Amino acid sequence: MAESATRRVSEAPRTAVGRDGVLDIAARLFREQGYGTVSLRKIAEAAGIKAGSIYYHFGSKDEIVVAVLDVGIQVVHDNMQQAVSALPKDTGAETILRAAIGAHLRALLDLSDYTSANVRIFGQVPQSVRDANLPTRRAYEAEWDTLLSRLQERGALKPDVDIRRLRLMLIGALNATLDWFDPDRGSAEALSRTYADVFLNGILERQDS
Amino acid sequence: MAESATRRVSEAPRTAVGRDGVLDIAARLFREQGYGTVSLRKIAEAAGIKAGSIYYHFGSKDEIVVAVLDVGIQVVHDNMQQAVSALPKDTGAETILRAAIGAHLRALLDLSDYTSANVRIFGQVPQSVRDANLPTRRAYEAEWDTLLSRLQERGALKPDVDIRRLRLMLIGALNATLDWFDPDRGSAEALSRTYADVFLNGILERQDS
DNA sequence: CCGAGCGCCTAACAACTGTTAGTTAGGCGA
DNA sequence: TCGCCTAACTAACAGTTGTTAGGCGCTCGG
Numbered sequence: 001m002a003e004s005a006t007r008r009v010s011e012a013p014r015t016a017v018g019r020d021g022v023l024d025i026a027a028r029l030f031r032e033q034g035y036g037t038v039s040l041r042k043i044a045e046a047a048g049i050k051a052g053s054i055y056y057h058f059g060s061k062d063e064i065v066v067a068v069l070d071v072g073i074q075v076v077h078d079n080m081q082q083a084v085s086a087l088p089k090d091t092g093a094e095t096i097l098r099a100a101i102g103a104h105l106r107a108l109l110d111l112s113d114y115t116s117a118n119v120r121i122f123g124q125v126p127q128s129v130r131d132a133n134l135p136t137r138r139a140y141e142a143e144w145d146t147l148l149s150r151l152q153e154r155g156a157l158k159p160d161v162d163i164r165r166l167r168l169m170l171i172g173a174l175n176a177t178l179d180w181f182d183p184d185r186g187s188a189e190a191l192s193r194t195y196a197d198v199f200l201n202g203i204l205e206r207q208d209s
Numbered sequence: 210m211a212e213s214a215t216r217r218v219s220e221a222p223r224t225a226v227g228r229d230g231v232l233d234i235a236a237r238l239f240r241e242q243g244y245g246t247v248s249l250r251k252i253a254e255a256a257g258i259k260a261g262s263i264y265y266h267f268g269s270k271d272e273i274v275v276a277v278l279d280v281g282i283q284v285v286h287d288n289m290q291q292a293v294s295a296l297p298k299d300t301g302a303e304t305i306l307r308a309a310i311g312a313h314l315r316a317l318l319d320l321s322d323y324t325s326a327n328v329r330i331f332g333q334v335p336q337s338v339r340d341a342n343l344p345t346r347r348a349y350e351a352e353w354d355t356l357l358s359r360l361q362e363r364g365a366l367k368p369d370v371d372i373r374r375l376r377l378m379l380i381g382a383l384n385a386t387l388d389w390f391d392p393d394r395g396s397a398e399a400l401s402r403t404y405a406d407v408f409l410n411g412i413l414e415r416q417d418s
Numbered sequence: 419c420c421g422a423g424c425g426c427c428t429a430a431c432a433a434c435t436g437t438t439a440g441t442t443a444g445g446c447g448a
Numbered sequence: 449t450c451g452c453c454t455a456a457c458t459a460a461c462a463g464t465t466g467t468t469a470g471g472c473g474c475t476c477g478g
Contacts, residue, residue, distance in 0.1 A: 016424085016425055016426080017425085017426090018425085034245070034332065034333050035245065035333075036243070036244065036245020036246065036333060037245065037333075039464075039465060039466080040465080040466065040467090041464085041465080041466095049425090049426065049427085050426075050427055050428080051465095051466085051467090052426085052427070052428075052429090052467080052468080052469095053425075053426050053427065055466095055467070055468075056424085056425060056426070057425090060466080060467080061465095061466065061467090093413070094413065120332070123243065123329070123388060124243045124244075124245060124246075124333060155414060156413065156414060157412050157413065157414060158412055158413070158414050159414070161403070161406075161407075161412060162403075165400075165403060166407075166412065168386075168389050169382065169385075169386075169403070169404065169407060172382060172385030172386065172388065172389070173378065173381060173382035173385060175385060176378075176381030176382060176384060176385045177377075177378075177381065179332060179381065180377050180381070191374075194370070194371075194374060194378070195378065197370075198370075198375075198378060198408065198411070199407065199411060199412055200411045200412060200413045201410075201411040201413060202407070202408060202409045202410040202411035203366050203367055203370060203375065203408055203409060204302070204303065204365065204366065204367070204409045204410060205364060205365060205366060205367050205368070225454080225455055225456080226455085226456090227455085248434075248435065248436080249435080249436065249437090250434085250435085250436095258455085258456065258457085259456075259457060259458080260436085260437090261437080261438080261439095261456090261457070261458075261459085262455070262456050262457065264436095264437070264438080265454085265455060265456070266455090269436080269437080270435095270436065270437090
């Protein structure tokens with residue numbers, strides 16, 4: 001009894017956690033621990049409520065996961081779209097690509113638990129959940145395809161590269177950073193530059209003979 | 210009883226499944242479904258035995274997973290090492306890198322359920338299992354670092370790229386193909402060429418003015 | 419000041435998890 | 449033929465999972 005009294009006073013603010021609170025916690029836990037090992041009871045405990053209470057806000061665990069996945073894509077999509085459209089009309093291809101790459105990487109590594117959770121758990125989640133997230137995902141992919149196609153038509157990109165494949169390679173490579181990126185070892189900003197350097201110009205020392 | 214008799218005759222060869230049989234099945238299931246959703250009972254059923262029987266060959270589920278992870282790295286390590294060392298001594302940097310990239314991708318996409326399982330589930334597995342797999346992993350990483358360093362010292366690679374980071378980028382990008390590669394849409398061989406093209410020379414159309 | 423309802427809690431369920439103990443059928447060497 | 453070893457099997461355990469039903473307190477509009 002002393003416990004519950006203490007808990008009331010010391011740690012629990014009287015404000016409700018709410019749907020968004022649960023979602024934030026879930027996104028963070030999914031990002032940190034993956035899908036399978038994060039149970040509703042873990043989410044509830046981290047949110048300071050009990051497992052059953054989650055069902056006041058969500059109809060099922062899958063509903064939570066789908067929500068997290070969708071928000072994750074929306075954040076990175078908005079971020080990338082806005083970064084590119086903020087550039088002057090006559091911006092060169094290289095600058096545009098650097099902006100898009102930077103925006104994606106920033107959302108993934110700095111900005112959003114939702115985006116990193118999406119990348120982390122998408123491959124672990126039941127088929128039905130993946131399907132529910134697909135439309136949102138496709139929209140972001142289309143954004144990239146449009147961007148890359150425009151640059152290729154302009155003659156800025158090599159003409160023989162398949163756009164779909166290029167997009168898969170690029171986003172795949174960027175997303176893979178989530179497995180090893182350590183903010184203590186270097187900023188996302190610097191990493192973004194390195195990725196752009198490599199993808200734009202390659203790693204071979206050019207023998208301009 | 211009819212059941213068990215039928216089963217005996219029709220599907221179960223009288224030869225024992227054995228430790229290797231269980232391991233093969235486990236690798237395939239882990240590759241296909243991830244770590245969390247594959248239970249010992251699923252592995253047992255796919256192998257045609259009962260869950261408890263697995264404990265004759267392995268001391269725990271983690272022991273199975275560690276074995277799968279280790280074999281996965283060893284396969285890709287051997288494959289890459291052999292592909293590179295098979296080349297003549299005076300082979301150019303570009304050819305060497307293409308061979309290494311091709312070997313890694315082939316092990317991942319064509320050759321081995323163990324290697325693909327490793328890439329797929331490493332991030333989902335308990336910390337202790339990851340730790341057990343680390344030595345094997347580090348040896349493969351060192352192999353790449355040695356290769357890349359030698360090429361850089363030779364002057365074949367741009368001198369300002371950090372080797373560790375380059376290796377992380379490269380392997381990360383290659384491993385990411387596992388999420389979307391579809392053998393019906395193109396061979397691993399062709400994909401390997403595209404990856405080498407992009408990493409070696411970049412995607413920008415060169416204006417050699 | 420009172421009722422409505424929002425946001426949470428308690429308790430339990432059935433299913434599933436990894437794991438253990440004890441048992442058994444069959445083949446091989448002595 | 450005897451006895452051992454291999455590779456299974458059966459049955460149960462304790463814990464965890466997602467999920468449901470019903471109840472309780474606090475806040476706010478009338």
